Amino acid sequence: MAAALVLLVLTAGPGALAQGDLVSAPAAQAQAPPAPPQRGSTGEALAFYVLAAIAAGSALGCVAATNIVRMAMCLLGTLGAVALLYFLMAANFLGVIQLIVYAGGTLIVIVFGVMLTSRAYGVRLRPRPSEALAGLVVCAALFVGLVTILVRTTWKPAATEPQVYEVAQIGSELLSTYLVPFELASVLLLAVMIGAAYLAQPTARSESQRAK
């Protein structure tokens, strides 16, 4: 009993602090400069290179793997690393959406689809020579194009701190300035849903087959 009292007082003292002192901490942080300007700092550069290496490595693994579930897991590495890159650039919303849509949605559907077609366990996916050649050509074109753009652009550092967009800002922009693309995207999604519903509806033939 006494021990319980001691415990309660122990939790209570700092608890009072949480209600009193520390609740005002966000306000204090707003005045204080605890997060120094980190633009171009070594830590950020280090994090970028590590994440970029993970993204590129997983992408390579995704291409090189012969097993479709392993490919999906490599894709998870790539998508996760790209989401972390977004976080690094203070684009929190984009990073979270990347995780929720691609890692939490698309990838699960891919793996789920693979499981439904369960013959895939022993199947090894290897491209035919013609496919490999076509892929190589496309990749080479893309690579050359990207490198050309990279070299030709004159990069200059931003004069001001990159602006951090709150979700509310993004939302109001989407529903005012960028309303047309936003609505077009929703029309596209509606079309997809109608198509899926059409494909999923039982046809007369399959109904009669089921009856037999």
Added chain:
Amino acid sequence: MAKFTAQDALRGRWSPRAKPAAVGWFAGLGGLLALAALALGFAAARLAGLAYLLALVGLLAVALGAATCWLAALVIQFSALVGRLLFRFAFPIFLIALVGLIVIAWVPALLYHVVDQIAVDRGQSGGALTVAEIQAHLERGGNPGTRLSAAAAYALWPLQFRLMRDLLAMLGAVAFVSLVAMFGIWWERKVAGRIQSRLGPMRVGGWHGWAQSLADGLKLLQKEDIFLGGADRPLFKLAPYVAFVPALTLFLALPFSAAWVGRDLDVGLIFVLAMFGVGVLGVLIAGWASNNKWSMLGAMREACQMISYEIPLGFSLLVPIVTAGTLRLTTIGEMQAGGFHTWLAFANPFTFAAAVIFFVATLASCKRAPFDLPEAESELVAGYHTEYSGFRWALFFFAEYAEMFAAGALATILFCGAWYSPLPASWGTGLARGPVWQQALHGILFSGPLWFVFKSLFFVYVQIWLRWTLPRIRLDQVMYACVQVLLPLTMLALLGNTVWELLVRDGGAVALVANVVLTLVGAAAVIGMIGIIVYAFANRRKLVGTLAIEHLPGS
């Protein structure tokens, strides 16, 4: 070597078999890590800036690793002795651990406070604080002597950086999740026992078998790590971590109080939701990589269930967001300050409905009964974790209990007053100004983290209670409940809440009546539940089996 019997186990004597090879490995590894820590310590003393910070982080990690290795070696070598000591000194160990945990939880918060205060005192002149500045500030106060203040300044300096704070928050999350999982498993077994007129674990630790999870954890750590011949080995190894790490990461964004949050993200809510989603992949991969039809079926059910229930889950979360107007969890929490009636669940009928729907949907996303088809014991052996053993198996359970707590925490933050006490805030102001004992009482009754954990654990308890009360439903019934019941209901709630926000004036008569009626309903539910608990405790001799009666407290 003496024979180890079941009698010994009951008396708390553990297997006397030592594992010399493992002991040697762990001790050796611990020694190497300690040497590395020593080298890093010497290096850190000569460095400054980022290199110092990195060296310090490395030092911390390596020293922790060394300590863990040596502890593991000791535990394995003296497992019989450790078991006996654990049994003998159960209650003191428990108390010391609890007090230690509370102190450990508060020390970083206080130190952050000190550092932030120094930064505020120094003013706006840019850049990070230097060690010299911190030392000057410390000596300005009490003047503890140069060497001591220099050491304190060096210790405080890294705490101003986000990286260090994130690392500490991650460590805290690991500790908290382990604690919640161990407590949750013990509690689940006790509740299950009582619901089925049994006792549940009673032996280990003395008082109602409280150390059962600890003993199970030690056992699982010593178990062989089994791999199947036909399994996809890398994926099989990876899967438990893919399930566990997201469940852990979401605790970084979960506010335990206004100031007690690892990262106060402006997208906190969808971050937590995304982590829930990514965790499913671990289960899927585990089922697939096991190359076993039971595992595969479990994983497929999980995927099917998760994909369907994420939709009502997400939509039911949109309802309070419409009212709150933000995705930042701390802001949503702060909106509900002031007592029981300000909870978002009682704001209007639609948020109340959304709270119920959200809870049902989290049952499905946490794989809890009546939606526990992915691990249906009576059909699928154990579902997706059939082939796992040892620590990897434990990780799945850690992930499950962490997600259960997180689901309860989300329900608390969004609908049930977050970390605020249900007592009216006006009581608190009087107590806070009173004498010391009143201040202590205020600290207990209005402590943020305490209430938050308490409310979240209450939701965990309801999940456990439902699991041992309701039968498992069929997969087609699960799908029916999602698509034809929950989804239309959430849509209605969302639509209704939007219309309500547009038409009903804040503080008007309609809003007031709705608030009062819903608060009364909520209060009636809480009082009824407390009444049932009191009734059950008073009549416990009638409610439990004959074996249990002799062991019940107070008999």
